[in-house]
Amino acid sequence: MSSFAGVDIGSRSIELVLVDAAGQILQQMQADTGFDPMAEAKRMLAEVEYQQIMATGYGRNLFEISFDATTVTEIKAHACGARACFPTAETVLDIGGQDSKAIALFPNGKVKKFEMNDRCAAGTGKFLEIMAKALGFSLSEFSEQALAATSDINISSMCTVFAESEVTSLIGRGQSRQAIARGLHQSVVRRVKTMLNRVSTEGDIVFTGGVANNACMVQFLAETLQRQILVPPQPQFIGAYGAALLAAGL
């Protein structure tokens, strides 16, 4: 059976998805990017067989050279993967480790417009990860506790370093961890909202990337934007899935 691979070399993790000629998922794997992403990718690829491979993610160009592969940007890969899950979606939000992207699509699925966060980690998975740690929560606790909070605290810093010291001083003043967690999620939502509104203002939003696993983010986004947020199963694989579909010519 012919199979096609998509590999997404992100800043935090590498995902590999294999699909058949019809685009059905055959296999998927994930590993930490670590300090030697090419070695990690090589290790993952040794376990599978494929006819064509397409690379995406920040490490795609390095991968292209090392593995003689073709590449596609995360923007097109996420757009393609998101449309495969939700065929009529015209807005995609991808929040990964170090990047967030808002993508508007034409009705035929082609990318119409996109916005990316600028060079700092504000509004990304890394920001949430560092803040969870500052509060002493695991990632899943962080989201659950934020949802359970009954009061709001406004976090004004978007810079990761400043926000971390803001959190420390809030803890020092005896504020509840739940409320701080809620405020941090809200601050990312505010950031994302500006980006999303620049590309599209109505219709459902497909939310992809690792941060889409965060139930609190999903709920707050839906409430703030008053738009339906659609999360594909295992949203962290959508970039690699899209790349695999493109490798298969789908």
Next chain:
Amino acid sequence: MSEQYQKMWTELGLDLKAHDALLGVLSEAYQKIFMAQDNRPQAMSYFDFVMSEVHGLRIKELLDEKAAGRKIIGSYCVFVPEEIALAANATLIGLCTGADFATEEVEKYLPRNTCALIKSAFGFKLGRVCPYLETTDMVVGENTCDGKKKAYESFKEIINNLYVMDLPQVKSANGKALLKAEYVRFKEAVEQLTGVKVTVESLKAAIKLVNAKRAAMLRLYQLRAADPAPISGLDALLANQVFFYDNPERFTASVNKICDELEQRIKENTGAFPAKLPRILVSGCPQAMPNWKLPAIIETSGAVIVGEESCVGERGVRNLVDGSGDSVDEMLDAIVERYFQVDCAIFTPNCDRLQHIEQMAKAYHADGVIHYGLQFCTPYLMESMPVQKALEQKNIPCLRIETDYSMEDMGQLKTRVEAFIEQLK
């Protein structure tokens, strides 16, 4: 080239060690970015030579001119009229502003959040690495954006030959009168510097010389409308950057020679890139030598740049001066008329620029526009949003980029540019 020019550079007061390092980086970047291109026009070899001697032979020529009694005037802006300088026996050159240098020293004079171009002007002086600046008898600072006009107040502390030119911000009758008054004052200042009066003949000749230089660049731009693109955007930008340094007659002849070759290419249906590649118009802030970051990313990502809507580009050379006047004053009016049309973002409102972007996109068959904004450049960053909106209403895709001279955002820029190119396919 270092050895033979050591003495000259030392006499100019350069920091030889830092200067060597700069030339090393410059030469490496030039090899990697320019020499690595395929299918370059043969006539670009002239510019390769110019670049290899950019701090050598050309400086020697300027020093020879000085020895023969001419004066050298440096400028940071296309509003400084070269015609007037030439007519009063002075040579006008554009000064270095395209790379970060001596940043720590610079930040003793300028806030960190200052645009890279302004910082660069200070960096080249404080680092003592710009032989052009050290050759000048007069440096013209012009009141364009707030950043530049306030920076010149501090620049006075570190150079001793600064002349500040005021510029209008509104295209009104008053604005034009201000420009005229400033050009008359500049003429008098240059005459005083050189001891040579501007005459009808000398001004007419100067207008002719600069018109020919601009016409050659305009000819080059128009040839880029062809598909396949006969010349890369990088090479065309390079020609435009050299425009500010080179001897005008030689430059004009060299650009026309390239144009002859490009015309031949177009006849033969060959180009610097394959046909049907996505075509990009770059619009926004000037890309001063050696700032090649964005065009290098674009042209190694599967697209070709077919025009620059920029001061180092068509905005800077569009429109010629009517040199038919019978008196100096009449010709000065014609010069004012020409320069007053420059659609720099310091003007409010600046509607002509949007029209020009649309015209250029159409004329050069661009599939999309990349708006290039330098971080902290308020005028162009402010304009980028309405420009994007207006272009999108006409179904011209537009990507807004905000960056500086550092390399830390290369990965993100590449992703944005590649995604934009995917969008155009």
